[in-house]
Amino acid sequence: MKHYQYAIAALLLPAALTTASAQARYNTTITATIKNLPAGEWVYWRSQGGEDRRDSVQTTAGGFTIRMNIPPGEGDFYTIKIGKPYGEYNFLFYYLDKGNITIKGDGPLFKDAIFDGPQFIKDNNEYTAMLKQAPGLQGQADLYKKANKLYAEKDSAGLAALEPEMERMRKESENLTKQWILQHPKSGISASLLSHLNDIPLDEKESIFNKLSASAKENGPAKRLAHSIRVNKLTGIGNMALDFTQNDTLGKPVSLKDFRGKYVLVDFWASWCVPCRAENPNVLKAYNRFKDKNFTVLGVSLDQPNGKEKWLNAIHQDNLAWTHVSDLKFWDNAVAKQYDIRSIPSNLLIDPSGKIIAKDLHGEELEKKLAEVL
Missing domain, CATH: 3.40.30.10 (Glutaredoxin)
Known part of the structure; x- marks a missing residue:
């Protein structure tokens, strides 16, 4: 199921957030304006790696504001979720670093939300637009939505029938992502995107990672990827297992x-x-x-x-x-x-x-x- 989840995450990736907060202890502000969003809903956010940063805030009528502090070099993927259960359009998966970010949408919830903010937000938007416009990926969202439905229904035969097309799209998305990363070696999200390419060999990841600028590696996903590369050299096939x-x-x-x-x-x-x-x-x-x-x-x-x-x-x-x-x-x-x-x-x-x-x-x-x- 990981391919389906990754593809959905890639489609949701456009969310990244930042710029100076009015309060000195915050360096990141997310301001959301969403039509018909009722007041009193709880919005939760949590980092995906490194220090476990999580918190919540309540909505006002038509939006919400999140303020947080992200230390230098600790940009990372986050989830933002409206309400506790996961449902259609109520959560986002995005890369976040310091700065001011806006989210605007007509609803419901995060459906077709538009993000604006610092350069990494613009890079996110560019990357996502590239995937959506790719001829070989047309219909991807509907395909994976159908696959997830079949998975929930435990329809293995229906899921198997979709597998060849999903595999083709996965490889196409992976190749396009690698191309984008190599074309944007200074982007703050490049190492993040690379870290989420789960199906390419780690030595290939290392080769691409080494082409990124030092500034592009100053975030949580890049540090974890560098750690994975180091550990793989010790625990790869053919090496002696580390005792424990x-x-x-x-x-x-x-x-x-x-x-x-x-x-x-x-x-x-x-x-x-x-x-x-x-x-x-x-x-x-x-x-x-x-x-x-x-x-x-x-x-x-x-x-x-x-x-x-x-x-x-x-x-x-x-x-x-x-x-x-x-x-x-x-x-x-x-x-x-x-x-x-x-x-x-x-x-x-x-x-x-x-x-x-x-x-x-x-x-x-x-x-x-x-x-x-x-």
């Missing part, structure tokens, strides 16, 4: 080195992660097939600080009969950060010598790889 230790379900320390001499799948998941729970039967099938052939699984859970009971229940419900560890720190899980895990389910296949031989094997890919090496 975390407590199991009984509080006993377990280290990766304890599994030396076996093929081990380090499986990053969480009880709250729907795609992970859907993938668990595939991992279980592979485990049952190969557990007597020098293979095992080590589960690393990204469950939350108050989620131990849910973690244990999920292990029991999904019949995950292998070793499980967690520090119950959600996305701050030390092992996930050590291996730069940014989405789950994710995994590493490690050979008996401790070398990483594969990554992110899902569905039949996992069994196929294990049959190859065992």
Whole structure:
């Protein structure tokens, strides 16, 4: 489902915000004017990475004003949402740095909203207009809307029928985005766009990243991408796995080195992660097939600080009969950060010598790889 979500996010990207606030402690102001927006609605915003900045404000009749402080070099993607549930037109996903930004629209909510503001807003608008005008991407919004509907209805056959066209559009969007980034090496959003190209190899990302100016790398997404590049050099396929230790379900320390001499799948998941729970039967099938052939699984859970009971229940419900560890720190899980895990389910296949031989094997890919090496 990540392709559909990314495409929708790309279509919503035009939102970026900034310029000096009237109050000295704020350096960013967002002023929204939206027809027929009632007073008293709560508007929430939250940063997508780095420091967890979140807050809320209530609307006045026909709009709202958000004031915040974004430290130098900490521009990032944010979500802005009107009301708590996610629904059509009530949220935006955008890059935000310091400055004054305006949002104007006829409604409902953020439908067809127009943004204005500093250069990164103009760059956002230019990039989004480029995608919307691309001949090869006409009808993309309707296609992904239909795909999301089929996904919600669990219509796998209908979704499969759309897959070839969605894949074609995804690749077209990816190629256009890469071209735009290379044509705008000084833009504040270039590194941000590059960080969201999830399906190109990291070495290709590094090559493009190295072409960006120093100023274009002064933001949260660029720093995280630079970190991913550094970590990949240490944890890429063919490298020795980095050792770690975390407590199991009984509080006993377990280290990766304890599994030396076996093929081990380090499986990053969480009880709250729907795609992970859907993938668990595939991992279980592979485990049952190969557990007597020098293979095992080590589960690393990204469950939350108050989620131990849910973690244990999920292990029991999904019949995950292998070793499980967690520090119950959600996305701050030390092992996930050590291996730069940014989405789950994710995994590493490690050979008996401790070398990483594969990554992110899902569905039949996992069994196929294990049959190859065992």
